[in-house]
Amino acid sequence: MSISSILSEIAQGIENAISNAGRAKNVGTGVSSRTEQDVENVANTLECTVKGEKGCPHYPALGIADALYKEDKRPTDIFQLFRHGVIIESAEGNYYYVGGASPYWDGKDFLAVQGGACFLVKGENVVKSMRKANIVVVRLKRGHLGRGIEEHWQQPNPPEGCSTPVIGWFETAAENSRDAGGVMPNYLPYYTSLPFHALKVPGILVGISGDKLSATALKESLKLTSDQPPVPFIVARTVGTPFQQKNPNAVINGMMAVAVLDSQLQEKLCNLFITQDDSICNSLSTVKGFSDALIGAPVFTAYSCLSGCKEPGIVGLVASATQLAGPVVSLVLVPLPTAYTDQAFEQLASALGVQDVFNESVRALEKVNGVILSLHDKYNVSYTFASAVMDYVEWDSEEQMMTDAKPYVENYHKLVETLRAHVEREGDPSRADRIERCAEITFYEDYDCWEYDALECVDSTNDSWWR
Numbered sequence: 001m002s003i004s005s006i007l008s009e010i011a012q013g014i015e016n017a018i019s020n021a022g023r024a025k026n027v028g029t030g031v032s033s034r035t036e037q038d039v040e041n042v043a044n045t046l047e048c049t050v051k052g053e054k055g056c057p058h059y060p061a062l063g064i065a066d067a068l069y070k071e072d073k074r075p076t077d078i079f080q081l082f083r084h085g086v087i088i089e090s091a092e093g094n095y096y097y098v099g100g101a102s103p104y105w106d107g108k109d110f111l112a113v114q115g116g117a118c119f120l121v122k123g124e125n126v127v128k129s130m131r132k133a134n135i136v137v138v139r140l141k142r143g144h145l146g147r148g149i150e151e152h153w154q155q156p157n158p159p160e161g162c163s164t165p166v167i168g169w170f171e172t173a174a175e176n177s178r179d180a181g182g183v184m185p186n187y188l189p190y191y192t193s194l195p196f197h198a199l200k201v202p203g204i205l206v207g208i209s210g211d212k213l214s215a216t217a218l219k220e221s222l223k224l225t226s227d228q229p230p231v232p233f234i235v236a237r238t239v240g241t242p243f244q245q246k247n248p249n250a251v252i253n254g255m256m257a258v259a260v261l262d263s264q265l266q267e268k269l270c271n272l273f274i275t276q277d278d279s280i281c282n283s284l285s286t287v288k289g290f291s292d293a294l295i296g297a298p299v300f301t302a303y304s305c306l307s308g309c310k311e312p313g314i315v316g317l318v319a320s321a322t323q324l325a326g327p328v329v330s331l332v333l334v335p336l337p338t339a340y341t342d343q344a345f346e347q348l349a350s351a352l353g354v355q356d357v358f359n360e361s362v363r364a365l366e367k368v369n370g371v372i373l374s375l376h377d378k379y380n381v382s383y384t385f386a387s388a389v390m391d392y393v394e395w396d397s398e399e400q401m402m403t404d405a406k407p408y409v410e411n412y413h414k415l416v417e418t419l420r421a422h423v424e425r426e427g428d429p430s431r432a433d434r435i436e437r438c439a440e441i442t443f444y445e446d447y448d449c450w451e452y453d454a455l456e457c458v459d460s461t462n463d464s465w466w467r
Contacts, residue, residue: 007047007050017265041304049312053185057185058314060185064105064219065130066105066213068213075201076201081201081218082102084318087119088345089340090345097112097140101296108394113226114153115226121138121139122394125360133354134295135295135352157313159313162310182235182236182302184259184297184299185232186230187222187225189287192286192287205217231280236258257331257333258329260327262326263287289323290321295320299316299317319334371386371405375389384440411447419439
């Protein structure tokens with residue numbers, strides 16, 4: 001069966017499920033009556049989305065912090081502790097997490113991972129202020145990329161329009177006024193397929209540390225998972241009056257969409273994306289409905305124009321969901337800015353009622369950047385190394401961060417001298433140019449491991465080690 005035939009079958013299944021849900025529940029979502037044109041447009045846009053995403057999918061971000069451990073507010077499973085979202089780089093070169101937040105988050109560290117790349121912000125005020133809203137906007141620092149780590153992070157852009165002058169503009173407007181098929185890439189099935197005892201809190205992935213739950217193991221798991229192909233869930237954008245919802249400190253002006261969590265339809269779509277390992281597609285039957293972990297998940301779609309399929313792009317993030325009849329879930333999507341500037345993200349934070357979260361994260365990053373400059377100037381280390389050190393220290397006062405960073409700086413200079421002595425003994429001066437670069441890219445908290453990897457890097461004939 002061709003891809004077009006499979007997608008037409010999926011589109012018809014989507015419309016049948018939506019119509020059945022509309023008849024079963026008297027809900028004002030505007031999803032109960034569909035036309036043949038609706039089905040055709042969902043199929044066409046879904047096919048364009050699949051063609052654009054297949055082989056080069058957009059990886060969603062996963063966000064997590066440590067958690068509260070109180071009798072009156074204790075999470076019971078891991079799905080309450082992580083969220084989906086996206087990482088976007090602004091025109092000014094800053095990184096932002098726009099995505100879900102959990103009311104259980106606590107501690108001083110927030111971590112977001114996307115495509116194997118790590119992004120972070122530290123500060124008790126940042127994390128505490130995040131847990132009051134479903135969707136947050138937070139400025140992040142890009143984490144140190146250690147040895148042997150590859151990343152698949154890519155910028156999630158808006159959908160490409162039908163760019164032909166005049167006719168293309170009308171086509172784009174027409175596409176925006178019709179139902180459309182799309183996908184919501186996510187990692188939920190990677191965890192719903194785990195044994196029940198692995199999902200409990202406290203448990204294997206989340207332990208107890210003092211008066212808090214320690215999510216260290218879950219964080220490591222999310223890092224590894226974020227590098228795997230995401231699973232696409234079926235989404236149909238529905239046309240109607242923009243939806244409003246409290247965030248709770250602001251009113252979200254969102255758009256409506258519908259997810260159809262039918263395991264058979266989902267598996268057909270999944271197999272078009274993930275061909276090298278069908279085990280994760282087979283696990284879609286373990287997804288029993290919408291999960292809070294999907295808050296913040298991005299939705300992608302592509303235009304089907306007279307000139308052909310256009311590049312898929314992000315149309316919004318899941319802000320909330322309502323389970324309808326059967327496998328159908330009504331979604332509210334929060335649109336992202338069309339221009340990725342610092343000002344646009346600040347305006348989005350204000351619109352979502354999370355300006356204080358945004359401001360706290362910006363202040364934290366500005367303080368860290370000041371320390372990075374000071375380390376460079378005072379200790380004669382590269383900005384790259386000084387930035388990597390910031391991943392390992394608490395973000396307290398600038399004075400305290402300088403004090404905490406000093407042992408790492410001293411070990412860096414010690415290692416550089418060790419590498420120079422090694423190169424001189426080996427009698428190969430051509431390796432001298434690699435010394436500082438190898439010391440930077442192999443940086444690790446444990447000095448012995450760091451030295452071992454750095455020596456291997458200097459001696460390696462593989463350019464990928466040190467370039």
